[in-house]
Amino acid sequence: MTTPSTALDKSLNAFHLWGIAVGLVISGEYFGWSYGWAQAGTLGFLVTTVAVAAMYVAFIFSFTELTTAIPQAGGPFAYALRAFGPTGAAIAGYATLIEFVFAPPAIALAIGAYLNVQFPGLDPKHAALGAYLVFMGLNIVGVHIAATFELVVTVLAVAELLVFMGVVAPAFSVSNFIVGGWAGQDSFSLGALGGIFAAIPFAIWFFLAIEGVAMAAEEAKDPKRTIPIAYISGVLTLTALAFGVMLFAGATGDWKSLSDLNDPLPQAMKRVVGESSGWLHMLVWLGLFGLVASFHGIIMGYARQIFALARAGFLPGVFAQVHPRFRTPHRATLAGGVVGIAAIYSDSLVSVAGQSLTASIVTMAVFGALTMYVVSMLALFRLRRSEPGLARPYRAPLYPVAPGFALVMAGICLVALIVYNPLIFAIFAAIMVVAVVLARIVGKPAAVGPVSTFDPAI
Template sequence: MSSPTTINTLKPTLGPIQLWGIAVGLVISGEYFGWSYGWGVAGTLGFLVTTLMVATMYSCFIFSYTELTTAIPHAGGPFAFSRRAFGEFGGMIAGMATLIEFVFAPPAIALAIGAYLNVQYPTLNPQLAAIGAYAIFMTLNILGVKLAAMFELLVTSLAVIELLIFMGVVAPGFSMANFVANGWAGSHEFTGHAMSGIFAAIPFAIWFFLAIEGAAMAAEETRDPRRTIPRAYISGIITLVILAFGVMMMAGGVGDWRTLSDINDPLPRAMRMVVGEDSRWMHMLVWIGLFGLVASFHGIILGYSRQFFALARAGYLPRGLARLSRFQTPHRAILAGGVIGIAAILSDGHFDLQGMSLTAAMITMAVFGAIVMYVMSMLSLFRLRRVEPDLERWYRAPGYPVVPLVALLMALVCLVAMLWFNPTIALLFVGLMLLGGLYFLLTKTQRRDAEDTIAMTP
């Protein structure tokens, strides 16, 4: 049997500012691309309604989820919460859903990195650039979590500054008339089609905030998680809500927003409408804009590797994925997620995904995983409040039980809407969950013999 230092031990090295960098960095690419696909199905006004709904859900969710992360600081995050609340099967559902979320989000971000580079170098193949991004940032993650977190904080800070600069530069060209024109799913009036578009756009509004919960997977590597995690999460969700609405409003009001929907680089295109093709601001946005994509891409690699690690350590996946490198990072888990992501990138154009681009399909798949995980996390909060009232909770969800109940009900509404509008992706998601369930059923002995302690006491 391997010693704990090679299998189970992650070192606590992260402080509140670094964790804020991870929490915001995991998400911030969502402000740069992906969300504008929502305009294509809902229009600017319809998508604004969708985003208001989703922002409310996420705010309620984060204030509730923080209670779980401080009470049970574990690399598995939602997997650990659900396993403690509902046993091994509950842990499997939450763990597999979280893994799907974090494995399928990076290919979409990598393709956006390729699209941004293609703006500067039209002869560069975006797929090759995306694969190159995997190689670079998997390597950086393998070299150590402290180095990875310092890099994440740097690029996240630059990305936030750059989004503020974008809003300032395009502000003179903003017109509310442009934003509201054809704003209800391509129509001037609110209709039944517009209502349908509001719900169909849910995955792309969630993309504004997707993966902020992943900072919980760095809980074992955080100093004083009971105090650090609330500070990072609350400041993180405030940062993201402000940026999401600011970017969406400003980009939509500078010209014909329909030319910015269904593309991977809406911000450079929006700025081009205001400052022209050859402006220094334009080149600045393309280059510094890459920092936002890199921050999320790099951060989510950290997130999926910790989820692979936690599931393998507990016997839910092959034990070899829990092996740590000499840098005390789960290198095999990092590589495993990279193999899946690169395979997804190479599959572009080979499958019919409901007429979606690969980027939109990967976003939708990741959101399915996220929504299931959100439901399981809120159910875990309610159950642990009931069955473990004496669990040490350094942070308690404000407005309990109303606030977590709002998060739970809105997550269920989102899940039903996504099942209705995305049946093909839903079937693929269910298929992956069933594969995880089959492995679960066949590996009872492996789980029993696992070394994982699951942080049953915080």
């Protein structure tokens, strides 16, 4: 049973949760995805994105069943613990932790890069450090304050993407998008097929971390009702924005000039309105809202994952304590921040296989996400068989087809990622093996039983 010293504040409504769901991901609409064009071309990457979007829609509609049936801060860790016991829980928990701890440094560096454009004398790494300090502090002072801030910046970020599409719409030309759209060729080839698979991590970046809403489940009001609303509306919002941003950016001119940039949207708009336009300056400045929304939201996510792992005995118990006044996992928030800041200032260690620091971090996070998706869908099937009487306020539609499709697609994406990133996978696998073995040897996992440790009355 959850004790008062580890009880989280329950104050989030459906709108807050929608803000978290979209905000966790929305930076992916601003940067990162355009590297997929360099791998597959616009049309090849469109194929990749359609397949990945279908996977995420099927996954979220299925994942929501787990979140409402077991509304715990550990999210996938809690579902795997229930379904497979401590070993399965350790795999899901540490994979999720890698995803959520490694994604924020990439976003923080992007924040630093945006600020460096406006203030050339500001070191992007120092700006990234400042972002960590500010938003860890905001997360610690209260979940309602943090979630309300997340909601505001998410709404602004969504509005900005709609403005972008409206401003560049007059220059929209289908021919711009399709010329050389198959990995630089005008027609499909086997080389384009390889590019489609190589571009998978960049399509996943459009949606990465939406599952983090599950980690706010213990802080939600009426989670059985609010979580399905947030998840389903969130994934549909993100799908519409992902395709809108990609199509409008690629149809404004030569898409190849945007395929290796961290700021594809400002550059696409610049071609339409010119460098001195107020619309362009607005996009550059307000672009920070999208980055901040994801950065801030993912800090919320990693803190809850560390908290849940510690509470269950898979990490030192010191990280399971909540702040006596704010009722937030303050020590877990600081611990994840230390890892992220170390990554920012360790580019020579984090950058591997000839990739940039940002690309290496993104790929590592995607490995964690895909591993967690596979385990979560397996847990859904396992719990349907082992606990048919478990209260399921929301049941996955089209079962078993939808979760089966999500499972197969996640497996295909994981295999493709391993083929194209063997060195980063080796690092990921080594971290996972060490973490799981240590958790089983020195950890003190909580007992697994048929009754959830979450008490909705607290």
